[in-house]
Amino acid sequence: MNQIFLPVPAQFSFQECLWFLDRNYDDCLHEVRENSVLKLLSIHEKPTLIEIKALDNHLQIDVLTGECAKDEICHFVTEWFDLERDLMPFYQLLAKDDDLAYMITDYHGLRLLGIPDLFEALCWSIIGQQINLSFAYKLKRRLTETYGYKQTYEGKDFYLFPKPEIIAKLTVEELRNMQFSTRKAEYLIEIARTFSEKILSKTMLEELSTAEAIKALVAIRGIGEWTANYALMKSLKRLECVTYGDVGLYNALNALKGLPKKPLRADLEIFFKAFQKWEAYTVFYLWRSLAVKNKAIQSI
């Protein structure tokens, strides 16, 4: 079997990352097992199934199908788990906040899990707008199972997210039949067109400052401030992004800081000022705090 070994940094916990990837939701783009995660990648346009496990001080990546392209696979895993980040500065900021300091130990080593593919990140954030996450994952699964690429391995199906060229050719009616709202169907098809026609790409946004990238994204129909920040945080790892308008974020801040359920923008900016350059990590850890609560409630 083809194996790759990838060293991990300090302040890294594979179990914490797996926990976030699992979270009681039905994600069709990876499969979490007891001590590993399986994911189908597109390497050189070829499907490649990998399984990642943690050993002492490094990850073991088993290449189950496809080409063992070490550099590309390591690059993907590094982006996905945000392995090149030194989290110490972030933990030093958390330590200064009495209400959040517990996260340093409770969530120690949790990395901002990314969505390296920008098109997928944008589609996912649009799907997730204003609906509960369980339903959002269902919609993503329907879309992926119908229009994505499937590879079966040992009796289980693994998927690649649909390509923009495929989504761009769909009709609103086809997506409506999968219970997408008319608006979301229009947004997804239009964004797929901007990608397939090379009007927008991850490379283009990487050339821009975060403020410029947000401006460029918000100009596209269906992408508001929340979606732009979410996509930049998850795909380009722009750590200064805050998902303003995010209900989950507000719930977490309400629980931990006593902020109102609909906090004022000014109060949010005051809060995030203490986490400059680490805003996205702060949001991510706040989401993590919600998941704990949900899981506790569900297990009762």
Next chain:
DNA sequence: GGCCAGGACTCAA
């Protein structure tokens, strides 16, 4: 059965 979900858009004033 009603309210809320990891929002965005439209249109009136």
Next chain:
DNA sequence: TTGAGTCATGGC
């Protein structure tokens, strides 16, 4: 530029 209405449907 601000606020209310609208979109869609599942989960609780």
